Amino acid sequence: MIAIGGGSPIDAGKVAATLLANPDKNARDVCSLGFAPETAVPIVAVNLTHGTGTEVNRFAVVTIPENEFKPALAFECVYPAYSIDDPALMTKLPERQTVFVSVDAVNHVIEACTTKAASPYSIGLAKEVVRLVAKYLPAAKKNPSDLRARYFLLYASMIAGIAFDNGLLHLTHALEHPLSGVRPELAHGSGLGIIVPGIIREIYPAKGDVLADVLAPIVPGLKGAADEAELAAAGVRAWLTGVGVPENLRAEGFVAGDVGKLVDLAFTTPSLGVLLGLSPVEATRELVTRIYQTAI
Ligand SMILES: [Fe+2]
Incomplete structure (x- = not known):
């Protein structure tokens, strides 16, 4: 999973990485904490903002729009394997x-x-x-x-x-x-x-x-x-x-x-x-x- 963007795109990538490793589950299972994944495909985060910190930690924030929930998920398996933090990618923010x-x-x-x-x-x-x-x-x-x-x-x-x-x-x-x-x-x-x-x-x-x-x-x-x-x-x-x-x-x-x-x-x-x-x-x-x- 190569996730490119600020916090939300990388966090969506983290959740998708857990689904690729657990194909019998869906995003709602994971984001509503009905299922806590222990495996994910390897994640590479290409970070485009200087705020989130998601490129170095186990967190992912997602929104479940129908009930206006925005939980903070924490799974050991979504630590990125590699991350790119390049300030040259942020000069157009x-x-x-x-x-x-x-x-x-x-x-x-x-x-x-x-x-x-x-x-x-x-x-x-x-x-x-x-x-x-x-x-x-x-x-x-x-x-x-x-x-x-x-x-x-x-x-x-x-x-x-x-x-x-x-x-x-x-x-x-x-x-x-x-x-x-x-x-x-x-x-x-x-x-x-x-x-x-x-x-x-x-x-x-x-x-x-x-x-x-x-x-x-x-x-x-x-x-x-x-x-x-x-x-x-x-x-x-x-x-x-x-x-x-x-x-x-x-x-x-x-x-x-x-x-x-x-x-x-x-x-x-x-x-x-x-x-x-x-x-x-x-x-x-x-x-x-x-x-x-x-x-x-
Ligand atoms: Fe935050």
Whole structure:
């Protein structure tokens, strides 16, 4: 299976690779977690964006349109055998995509360094990812052909993919997948960027020591004290709006009346419960509702 593209094409290729090795199953079996494949044909990923990290990990995200589910699948057998990460293939990414894919990479590590499965390894990678994106995203926006900037943004997304393969993910991805499940036209990175400040506000009191360190390149001066939660959230929001992320979900077409459905999807979409269970603070319906309401 040779998968060429950004996250979605490579992830579709990963699922197809499991079907080629398990011809009695279909995509719905795999994507609804009715069947967990243990074999796949060898995968070669030719990556065309600097956000996904899928070229180096076991994850695949797919949408099941009829029930608006967008689960995150994790199978050992879909690690690519070979991947090509070539920054020269990314110099034509439009500015919006340049921003949103790098915001995806940053979110991978903000989560990977604060889950219940976080480790010194995922935390160390997270620090480097935030540092590199903060430094090189403005350069890539200014000059899309800047190969050095594209190289380091691609390197950052790759090690972010490794970081969350180890440290896993929690609230931000679990709450974004319902957004782009309902509105497939919503860029994953845009949805993540809109909701992450509200999540930082909620988890900072539990993870202030790690977040103060990891976020330092974009929110300098944090000490890790619980009462900095608002400051940290505002600082991350300021950085995100500065690079071009919309300020709220209304800008992406959502209304307050959507919150109940989004909360339901966060708790019923296959696999997202695992992510919610990895949150450093208990992911209650009240918490999830509050995060969506804040984002709207
Ligand atoms: Fe992501």
